[in-house]
Amino acid sequence: MSGERRDPGGLPAGAADESDAGAAPSVPDVFDHRTAELAPLYAAATATLTWGFRLAAVLLAAGLVLAVVRQEPLGREAEPLGDILPAVLDGKAAGLVDVAILWLVATPVAVVLVVAVGFARLGDRRYAALSLLVLAVLGVSIALALTR
């Protein structure tokens, strides 16, 4: 088991024996390696959050500028999804602001999907399945939002 780092459960024998570093990695090394394996996931999740936020910020800024320029009031209630697209196509500020809010809320959902795909690509079926389970649970609130 010397040098074995992909541990299914317990750590490699003698993992913490730093006096015999050539024979087995130390405990921090094993976990460090395990975290390093997830680097593509960390990068993908960070990129999704960053771009999700940037796009939401642009949409929100555009909506607010439009509202100020046209003296258009924002709605006191975010519209149902079916009404938002026509409002955006009509160039209404309130429509853009509603899209920005929903885009922001959708960003963490996209991250969970990205993480699920990432775990699946790494062959970690357990955590891919758990991530999909999180998505399924969120699916209940998504369904409520869609059927409003």
Place this chain on the structure above:
Amino acid sequence: MDITRSVELGVVSAAAAVVGSMLGLGGGVFLVPIFTLFFEVEQKVAIGASAVAVVTNSVVGSSVHLRSRFTNLRLAMLLQTVTAAGATVGAVIGVYANPRVLYAIFGAVLVYAAVSMAARRQAAPTAPAPDVRDPLRLGAAYRDPATGQTVAYVPDRVGFGLGISGVAGALSGMLGIGGGAIQVPAMNLLMRVPVKAAAGTSSFMVGITAVATALVFYSRGEIDPTVVVPAVIGIFAGSQLGSRLTRRVRTQRLVVVFVLILFYLGVSLLLRAVDVTLPGQR
């Protein structure tokens, strides 16, 4: 759009985020009490706005934790299954619940948060034993920039963590808060997750949890852009300022003041639950 009111809501949201980031709470816990007690925002609308603000805070803040590898993605996804379910159930209860009941629960949560902040216990990180078992592969490591050392850990008592995550999710769903005030101490003190990893993992999770709340409240028409937009902008600006101030300012004495504010808001909500309004409140 009433510009004055929007600016006021934005400014208090920013102040809440500054205080929240100094306490490590994120700011969401302050929004609903302040909006409802001082600005006459309808309670359910305030909860919906707070949930969207929590999502914003998490989307921005968790990127930093992900880059530092403080976030334990496996632990987050495992706990999130229960947290998201709790949040969905909590939000459905919250959207229909009597406002007095929600005031009472929120008040109790704030008083608990104030007391636990005052105690501010923290488990020292302990290195995993050489023969540690980690069947769920939850063990992880990160480099602590403060010491330059690699910190390795294996979360303990995962079943307990799942139970507390369910409770945190339900409260989060009901009240529109992130739930970090419950989850970070639980991860740190009960599961022996180092505090930076607990904070990073919680910061990632609260955004996903608050999605469930925001969508359930949206489905009931309780997302009011005239409240959400100032809250989101204020929370974003305030958390940026708060994290900079926390690094530069000695916050220990300020924390005492902030804990007293938290306690005052908690007691105010408990009193509001029995129709008592303190002077200066609406």
